[in-house]
Amino acid sequence: xxxxxxxxxxxxxxxxxxxxxxxxxxxxxxxxxxxxxxxxxxxxxxxxxxxxxxxxxxxxxxxxxxxxxxxxxxxxxxxxxxxxxxxxxxxxxxxxxxxxxxxxxxxxxxxxxxxxxxxxxxxxxxxxxxxxxxxxxxxxxxxxxxxxxxxxxxxxxxxxxxxxxxxxxxxxxxxxxxxxxxxxxxxxxxxxxxxxxxxxxxxxxxxxxxxxxxxxxxxxxxxxxxxxxxxxxxxxxxxxxxxxxxxxxxxxxxxxxxxxxxxxxxxxxxxxxxxxxxxxxxxxxxxxx
Amino acid sequence: xxxxxxxxxxxxxxxxxxxxxxxxxxxxxxxxxxxxxxxxxxxxxxxxxxxxxxxxxxxxxxxxxxxxxxxxxxxxxxxxxxxxxxxxxxxxxxxxxxxxxxxxxxxxxxxxxxxxxxxxxxxxxxxxxxxxxxxxxxxxxxxxxxxxxxxxxxxxxxxxxxxxxxxxxxxxxxxxxxxxxxxxxxxxxxxxxxxxxxxxxxxxxxxxxxxxx
Numbered sequence: 356x357x358x359x360x361x362x363x364x365x366x367x368x369x370x371x372x373x374x375x376x377x378x379x380x381x382x383x384x385x386x387x388x389x390x391x392x393x394x395x396x397x398x399x400x401x402x403x404x405x406x407x408x409x410x411x412x413x414x415x416x417x418x419x420x421x422x423x424x425x426x427x428x429x430x431x432x433x434x435x436x437x438x439x440x441x442x443x444x445x446x447x448x449x450x451x452x453x454x455x456x457x458x459x460x461x462x463x464x465x466x467x468x469x470x471x472x473x474x475x476x477x478x479x480x481x482x483x484x485x486x487x488x489x490x491x492x493x494x495x496x497x498x499x500x501x502x503x504x505x506x507x508x509x510x511x512x513x514x515x516x517x518x519x520x521x522x523x524x525x526x527x528x529x530x531x532x533x534x535x536x537x538x539x540x541x542x543x544x545x546x547x548x549x550x551x552x553x554x555x556x557x558x559x560x561x562x563x564x565x566x567x568x569x570x571x572x573x574x575x576x577x578x579x580x581x582x583x584x585x586x587x588x589x590x591x592x593x594x595x596x597x598x599x600x601x602x603x604x605x606x607x608x609x610x611x612x613x614x615x616x617x618x619x620x621x622x623x624x625x626x627x628x629x630x631x632x633x634x635x636x637x638x639x640x641x642x643x644x
Numbered sequence: 645x646x647x648x649x650x651x652x653x654x655x656x657x658x659x660x661x662x663x664x665x666x667x668x669x670x671x672x673x674x675x676x677x678x679x680x681x682x683x684x685x686x687x688x689x690x691x692x693x694x695x696x697x698x699x700x701x702x703x704x705x706x707x708x709x710x711x712x713x714x715x716x717x718x719x720x721x722x723x724x725x726x727x728x729x730x731x732x733x734x735x736x737x738x739x740x741x742x743x744x745x746x747x748x749x750x751x752x753x754x755x756x757x758x759x760x761x762x763x764x765x766x767x768x769x770x771x772x773x774x775x776x777x778x779x780x781x782x783x784x785x786x787x788x789x790x791x792x793x794x795x796x797x798x799x800x801x802x803x804x805x806x807x808x809x810x811x812x813x814x815x816x817x818x819x820x821x822x823x824x825x826x827x828x829x830x831x832x833x834x835x836x837x838x839x840x841x842x843x844x845x846x847x848x849x850x851x852x853x854x855x856x857x
Contacts, residue, residue: 383825460815464824487822523806527819544726544806545816551712551804558716560726560806 396597396604400472401448408435409471412456413548415573416628417477420456427454430628431475434494437620438475438595441611458548459527463488466598473608474596477570479529489605490594494612494621495640497567498587499530502574507562511585512537521561523552530566533589549574556581567591572632583634616642647826651817658813659834665731665809666796666838672735673795674788677742682772684747695743702740707801710737715805730802730809738795745787749780782853789846796838810834 400406410427411418418429436452443450455471462478465471466488479497480490501522503509515522515538522538524531526545534543544561546552553574556564564571571583595612597604615621622641629637648655683695702710711733715726724732753776761771781788803811810831818827 380829460819461824463822464818484822526815531816532820545812546806547804547815551716554716555806558719559723560715560719 396472396601397446397607398603399469400450400604401446404449405451405453406435406439406442406473407453407455407471408439409457409462409465409474409476410435410454411476413550414477414570415577416632417570417573418456419573427456430495430624431477433624433627434615434621435473435475437615437624438608438611441614442607445607445610459525460547462527463596466596469598472597473604477567477593478596479567479591480594481529484596487599488596489599489601490596491605491608492612493592493594495569495593497569497591497593499533499565499589499591500568500571500583500587501585502556502564502571502581503562503584504556505580505582509563509584512565512588513585515541515563517541520563523555523561523564525549525552525566528566529589529591534565537588553578569593572635575634576632647817647821647823648830651813651821654813654817655810655830655834658808658810658831659837661727661802661808661812662796662799662810662835663838665727665734665799665802665807668731669734669738669795669799670792672731673738673742673791676735676739678746678777680739680743681746681750684743685750687768699740699743702736703744705737707733707737707798708804711801711805726805726807727802727809730799730805730807734795734799734801737798738791741791741794742788745784745791746780748787749782749784750776752783753779785846785850785853789843789850792846793839793843796842797835 410431411429412420412427414429416429417431418427420426421428432454435454439450439452455465457465457471457474457476459476462471462474462476463484466474474488475494477497478484480493484490501509501512501515509515509520512534514520518540520538521542521544522534524534524543524545525548531543531545534541542561544555546555549566549570552564555561557578564574568583568587575581575583595608597608612621625637625640629635629640680695680698683691684699686692686695711730714724714733715729718724719729757775757779758771761775762768766774799809800811801807802809803815806812814827814831818824821827
């Protein structure tokens with residue numbers, strides 16, 4: 356009798372547990388679905404009085420967490436602030452900018468889940484990504500390159516096409532997908548962020564770190580033993596991203612970007628962040644008014 | 645499901661690495677853990693001190709730090725891949741917990757058994773091996789089972805050092821398919837494929853040994 360009762364309790368408990376798990380999964384998928392077809396980003400931003408930007412926190416020059424102020428700082432951060440002010444002017448609302456650090460791997464999901472309103476995080480415009488997010492016009496032209504130790508003898512990505520070499524990349528970047536095409540024989544190891552990828556390069560876990568040249572310049576300024584080689588072998592135009600089908604927000608952002616480029620704000624920010632980067636002529640980055 | 649089809653080989657590759665790392669770490673940590681448990685209860689003072697320090701150090705430092713230390717610092721001297729660094733880190737970390745479980749098992753055996761064995765002419769090591777440890781493991785099995793299940797799940801640490809395991813491949817798939825939700829559900833199921841049989845086996849072992857005794 357006792358045994359039967361115990362067994363019955365066990366069966367009921369498992370059923371209840373299974374039902375709970377199913378319900379939880381159902382609830383989660385409904386929430387995600389709701390977020391997929393969610394409201395207008397521009398309307399939400401105006402209601403909140405704030406644009407929450409997803410930014411990089413591990414990328415020197417673009418978005419790097421300042422350990423003293425606990426705020427990210429960089430070209431993209433300043434540009435996002437200027438964009439926010441400009442959009443506020445255009446829409447006649449009061450808007451402030453808030454920043455959430457994102458990783459390359461999680462940023463699109465965060466945007467989809469509306470944890471953030473927009474992305475300005477060294478994100479290359481690609482056709483695959485454009486299917487699921489809305490990109491603004493290009494705000495920075497980068498290209499993939501290689502960072503190697505100065506005495507390594509490696510000159511270009513072609514030299515890396517050998518099974519004895521390992522190329523380090525970061526999860527979720529275009530480099531993680533593209534490197535294979537240019538060095539199919541090399542081993543490719545993806546790490547979580549640029550900080551750990553740089554550490555791994557220094558520890559000899561790989562012979563080269565590959566990603567956009569703009570990011571590599573930032574790493575090279577901090578690590579003088581390393582330099583960029585071989586120029587760029589892909590084109591990587593950066594765009595800001597909003598959720599899919601957010602025409603009003605994207606339109607406002609494009610208008611704001613155009614204004615900032617025309618009134619000289621953009622060039623001032625370029626000078627501020629890129630004027631003393633070794634191996635880079637910041638005048639090349641300026642836009643012509 | 646189309647995601648599973650499209651990336652099946654990637655998931656399987658990750659599954660293989662996770663399984664391999666788990667098996668190596670399981671055996672390694674069982675051997676190391678038992679060794680340090682014996683040291684902790686031995687009559688030699690240095691042995692006790694060394695055993696204690698080992699357990700306290702590896703039990704109280706986060707696994708991520710141990711692994712990154714191996715991958716980024718130790719690898720400068722001794723070449724090792726992310727897979728090796730992750731597996732070794734996992735072994736060291738888990739062995740500290742296993743040492744504690746085994747030690748508890750040993751302590752649950754009355755002192756008289758050891759004394760009796762020694763009085764009959766067995767050395768400390770012999771008495772440990774033939775008399776004490778077989779009984780101690782019987783007592784320790786439920787908590788050892790816990791450690792092993794934790795070990796399999798903790799093997800996801802390999803993802804942080806490019807260890808090619810399930811979690812690592814999952815991150816790559818999530819990043820290139822943009823479907824984070826489905827990817828992580830699939831990975832979760834793959835982990836269950838390892839941990840569920842493991843936990844049933846431990847349960848089975850427990851009842852079997854109870855019947856014997």
